[in-house]
Amino acid sequence: MSEATTFCLIVSAVLFGIGTLGVLPRRSAITILMSIEIMLNAGNLALIAVSRVLPGQGGLGLVDGHVFVLFVLAIAAAEAAVGLAIVLALYRLKRSTDIEVLRLLRW
């Protein structure tokens, strides 16, 4: 399972990088939110991958990682809800979700 684990971890690292980079070129706040979801997802993948091979009680596999993933999922949902609510409020005000319109506060 070693190569598989390493592969999963590398996938997660690259996925994390993709998510990070996704925040950068996009103008839509919602796309940025999606990129952040990808980042969280990468973290989840890494957690699940390492949980599988970490020594636990009575063999391989630790459940802590799974619990953490579960919580990350829940938190991601909560964050998405709040984030989308903020985007809605922004849209109501500016008729746009473009982050480039957010330029009142600067310098």
Place this chain on the structure above:
Amino acid sequence: MDYQLFEIWTAMPTLWPAVYGLLLLLFVPALREDRQWLWGFAVAGMVLTIVVPSYMLYHIGSYGDYRETAGMLGMEMVRADRLSLSLDILFGVAGLLALLLMPVYLDRARAYRPEVYPLTFLSVAGMTIMVGTDNLMMIFLGLEVLSISLYVMCGIARETPTGIEAALKYFLLGAFSTGFLVYGVALLYGATGSLDLEGIASAVALGAPGLAPYGDGMLLAGMALVIVAFAFKIGAVPFHFWTPDVYQGAPTPVTAFMAAGTKAAAFGVLLRLLHTGLSSSIDVSSRWILALSVLAAATMIIGNVMALVQDRVKRLLAFSSVAHAGYLLLGLLAPLDVGVANVVFYLTVYTFMTIGAFAVVSVFQDAGHDADHISHFSGLWSRHPVLAVTMAVFLLSLTGIPPMGGFTCKYVIFLSALRAGHPLLALIMGIAAVIGAYYYLRVLVAMFFKPPEQELSAEIVVPSPTRVVLAVSVVATVLLGILPSYVLEPLSRISASLAMLP
């Protein structure tokens, strides 16, 4: 207090604000129009939020320096020790002072949104969760409870473009940093096989010949990412960009709360994480010390230099909070027995002086907007001398002029930096403090020497809750400067309680 009872009490500092916040949230629709009552309930609850950890802190010596509980079945998930209890009191104070500022804000804002009271409780609960645990999972969750509440609190002024902009910026960047935290925790977990700081510490200690049992690089990368996430929360350069924008755009009471509370919570976690989790091997600790040194230096310099060129007081205070984060980081670098008390003491003083300063800013409002341009402050001495003197106390304290608290805490940090063997950083701190004097003085000059602007000559009214905030902050800022030993002395016992179980 009975020993068994005390063990049950361990989770109280968290449970109390959480439960109270939820109850308050339930009753908000019913009490919506009884503004005074609702606010009164909130304040009363927050007072108890201060009382509970204070009571425990008072008694904790009788039962050893810390207690642990999961609230259930004896697994260690919640930890009440001197560090967490001291910080809990601080969060309560920050929450209380913010609550005192809120009704005035809500009255002046375009829409009355009392949901902000329970959210304050929830974010206080998040802070207490963060600092009162040894587990990365709980730290993450506490941070998220705190952050989510704060995202919303930033955005309660959703009709104002700046308010919603601040909320969105805080949210996007905060969620971004959450991504880093999750990945960092995942890597730490992979490298050590544990989400528990104790487990991580023992894994790191036993990691020889490498640093960690399951992967050195993974441990280091995880550490780096976690540091990044918390550096974001405390607003260390170059993760500070959100700070000025959000502080400026958010409602002033929320800004005050955020500036004091979030910083204290994040530093509490960093203290625990770095000093107990990642210090059991000198190879590891030297690396984070190096990284934080760089961040601290950059933060002190950039924060102060940026504050120099600001024209809005809230923004200026935001950059000043960045600079103070740099000083605090310096305290973090010192060994546990030297630095912890100083950092917590600094946070205490900082809470009072920064909330006080923001409270003064909150007085300047017109039509729901913060009128915080530096020119609004000109001639304050002739318009409202007491307010001017009050602000002067805060500004002088922030500058670090004795005998204000700001001097004392800066001094002890300075000392601990020297003690820890960072003379260069101490020097940078000195230079930064010199630069800092300049911009605080600008406000002072405006207040005391410039004539009031004509169109602003309307009378300044300081509402009575705000007066309470100002009075408390001034007294605390001065007293902490004059008689700090009554606080520092107990705080110096924190380091012993932070030590891990054998």
Place this chain on the structure above:
Amino acid sequence: MLPYLLLIPLAPLLGFVLVGVLGASGLLTDRWVHRIAVAASLAALVFSCAAVWEFSSGLDHLVPLAEEDPGRFLVQPDEGDSPARFSVTYAPWIPLGDTLLRGWSSTGERTASLTVGWTLSFDALTAIMLLVVAGVGTLIHVYSIGYMAGDPGYSRFFAYMNLFMAMMLTLVLGGNILVMFIGWEGVGLCSFLLISYYYDQVFDRESGLTCADAGRKAFITNRIGDMAFVLGGLLLLITFGTFDFYAISDAIDGSSEFWYASLLLTGVGLLLFIGATGKSAQIPLYVWLPDAMAGPTPVSALIHAATMVTAGVYMLARMSSLFWHAPGAMLVVAVVGCLTAVFAATMGMAQYDIKKALAYSTVSQLGYMFLGAGVGAFVAAIFHLVTHAFFKACLFLGSGSVILRAGHSNDMRLYGGLKKWMPVTYATFLISTLAIAGFPLMSGFMSKDEILARSLFSTRGHTLLWLFGTFGAVMTSFYMFRAVYMTFHGENRSPEWVRHQLKESPRVMTGVLAVLAAGALFVGFLGVPEGVSKLVGLGNVNWFEHQLHPVVAARGVVAAASHGEHGGQAGVDTHEDPAADSAYASALTADEATGHGEPQALEIDVIREGLVAHPTLGQEWALFGVGLGVFLAGLGLASWAYGNNMRRAAAMAGSLGFVRRLLHRKWFVDELYDKLVIGPFKALCRGADAIDRTVVDGAVNLAGILTEISGQVIKLFQTGVVRHYAVWLLAGTVLVLWIVMG
């Protein structure tokens, strides 16, 4: 009274609160404002006097409290070498923790549990400073009643003045570095507040700087010095494990360890000195003081002449034990002080603004004090501080009196012949000028010549220092008389409307002037230099030295021999004190008894008296003569150049035939003088001034501007676009990853 030392700073602090809050709220009339303020200041003076009286009447009734409560009240009885002194700790302040000093001191493990306390201390040095500060301060408060009358910020002014008094008294009374630092910062703050008092007026037409700018400049410059001060204090803490002045002195004096060569002490000394240069306006941090003249004149007199700027000198004297053991630092102090004295004097000669001229004079006199401290003449330095407080305060207040009546103009070219209208001001101004210029037997003569003599004869002095100092003294005499001539002699050059309202200042001001002038006349007799008293056959009647010497003299035992210096010194005729001689002898025998033979461990109490070689009677006469000559030279030059009412009078008189020819010749001489002497000299002075403006001042301004510019540049990164922030976040992440992962 002694345990209630706290009342001394508290009284003016209370005054500040009362005047500040009530006055700003408009609840007090001007009359009550100054009543409260003066009463507060007077209370401080009364308390000070009471404390001094009790102190001088003996401390026998003050018994140290029990060991377990040492902080409350600690008295060091006057025994042997130790000076009479005591300190009171009112409350603990900053606990430093048990482990702070572990492994840091050169002596290895130190685990003293430390708490810095709210400690006030009292000894002869404090007593003298208290009397000067409270006395002069009270006088200037009184003066301000007249000077500031009708000012819109009347209560603000008095509030700040009271606050300043409180802070200055704290500085003087502070028993440890931190308490002193409170005063140190506090006076800086008050200085800032008072310089900026006329915040929006342009005080310097060339650069267009406002008074607020000047205040800020003063504050920032001071902060630079303060940081050095803090660093020095911290180094002391790390070395000695305490902030307490007495404890540090005792540690240095009483240590058998070899502090003498310690680089650390030199470093600490230099840092403290940098702190002092900030506060006391020495090279290179003097730039703020001339600009500080933007404040009201009583402020210039009190803060920027008599008290605050001398804090550096006071601090050096307070730390004299340390400086005695850090000869390198002392040398730097002496050289910088001497250079400042001369450099500032040259600049003082080119000023037309009367207050600026006086300000440069202050810088120059402060330089003398540092010169004195640097050559080990701490007593003389403090003595000069005291005399200077009187005559310079008097000069400033006199100039204030002139400015008030001369249409609020500082320009000496618009004065002239004022003695006709303002006789009291003239008389007091003249007395003070004589004093500062070194008219024999007046206070300035006593103190300055003492310093110069020490700089020549002290083993830590040097002929060059003396030469420069004397040169500076000539210039002092010159520029002061120049001011007198331009202001009070000749014909009046004021505009017409001013001339009509010229008259003497109100009694409340002239009274103060008279008191100060009397002080300038007579204070000098408190500290008649040994040489002078010998000349008249009185023996050593230097009361001042008797009082102060135990506090600031070097004590302790120094392993002398490893520094060849002491070997040589032993040969110099230094001792008149048989006790010291016997100590020397006993040390010598003890040394021989232990069989070291070589004077390697030769411990000798040389420093106490030894560093000053005592001149012969002939040398004393010569010095006296030089002093007189210096005074006369300056006076002569000034009267030659300015005594004849300057050119304009000549030109006016030019229409008369015979007189016209005479004056023409005169004018020709003037021209010649201008060309040959004054021209080059003015060029020199202008050069110095230009260097001041461009290089030194420029460096300070440049640092500010660079910071500002870099702020403006970095500001551009704060684009407001989340994406850019994220890029920075990512960059930071990569940085941290790179640092952590290596």
Place this chain on the structure above:
Amino acid sequence: MDALLTPACCVALAAITAVEAKLYIAGIVALVSGLVVVMHRNSVIGALFLVLNLLSVAVMFALLDAYFMAVLQVLIYAGAIVVLIIFVLMLLNVGREPRGGPGLGVRLMALLLGLAMVFALVRAVRSFTPGSEDGGVLTEGYGTVSQLGEALFNQYFYPFEVVSLALVAAMAGAVLLAKRYLED
């Protein structure tokens, strides 16, 4: 026709027996779809590919014996979060992003930084060497609901409650921010 083709592909995928091979395929799908999410100018398409990404990660979970987490991943992410995102996208009709992104310099810098970070992270994760992974057998009941439930309601009971706190805060906040008040 494609309607039938896709299930066929799925069947084909399911037919591959080697766990590794399935993992590789799922991983590559995840990466590619992730890339599309961040690159595509149309947010709705991006969101749909996000679903694909999440599904493939869920597949990887399942292949790593974390069945329950796989299901939850689909249920919460695909079933709630992304639906919410798409809902908002469609509600606001802001699918298509306006033209003009950051300048080339910013892009390049971001790319370089991102690559540097990915490089560092890949280096880090390659150092992962769990002790006796090949010799060990999987714990009995690994990844089952009961194991997770056991952990959740014993050891992690308190954090579990904390999550609810976060959810309540989010719910209240979302209502507060997005609800259209009568007075508006």
Place this chain on the structure above:
Amino acid sequence: MGVVIAALTKVLLVALVLPLAVSIMTWVERRGSGIIQMRLGPNRVGPFGVLQPVADGIQFFFKEDIVSPFVHKPTYLMAPAVAMMAAFIAFAVIPFGGTLTLTSGQQVKLVIADFDAGVLFLLAASSVGVYGVIMAGWSSNNKYAQLGGLRSSSQMISYELSFGLAVIAVAVLAGSLRPIAIVEAQAASWWYVVYMPVGALVLLISGFAETNRLPFDLPEAESELVAGYHTEYSSMKFALFFMAEYINMITSAALLVTLYLGGYSVPAFVSSSLGLEGNWLTFAQLIVFVLKVSFFMWLFVWVRWTLPRFRFDQLLQIGWKALIPLGFLNVIWAAVLVWLGWV
């Protein structure tokens, strides 16, 4: 090998039976509506119009397949496939009978995937199914379709919660999320509908909403949105949506039966009195299961032609303010039951 063959057989069986059931359902629906509306319904093609589904199928196959030029083509094409796939996958965890013992002695469970978290899997699959609707609605580039998709997604979010709550209550009682285990648990005691009628009701109503059936068929409300999300679809693509909806109905009914009505289980007294055992029992279970499901299928039809459609805000009100609180109460009730030891 035998396992694989058995599995493939089950898959094929289900894949064949479900479309068949759908075609039957279309006939039932039409005839049922006819009965309810006091008219005949289809009666020309075959006796009682039983061949009507065949006719419909032929019609679907030969209709012109129109693809509007303005659609987002890849998504447009994928949408029906996604809907169909999700519908099929969801059914995979429904046990439709006990264990069949083959002549080779091999035991075959009559469920495609006996999965530990099977009920959740079903929820997950159905939540993927909504993407078919959303994709269709969005890609059609047509405001009616888009509104349909929008409604579908919000409806999905709203009712998923009460759906899940109703499921969780069952899990609390049964102590498992494995459908077979739940069925066995009910067989051991009484059907859970007896214990938790409210839960059953919540699940039923949520099932209506999840399958976009009347009175919750807002995404395709003909009177408002022409045909909602599938306005732009015709021919086989429309048929796929159509089938997916009916399969979802079947799945939903099957889930309700499994969770609350004892699933395939035959009451012990019945089986013992009839002497059923072994494969006979299994066949009996299969029949029982089909009967129960059929009842609910009829219910779907019955309700559709009886109740009017809700307004959209009413729909959400019911979801958030009635069903979710009820669901929570139900969960608490379940906990109380377990706590008191009544189950």
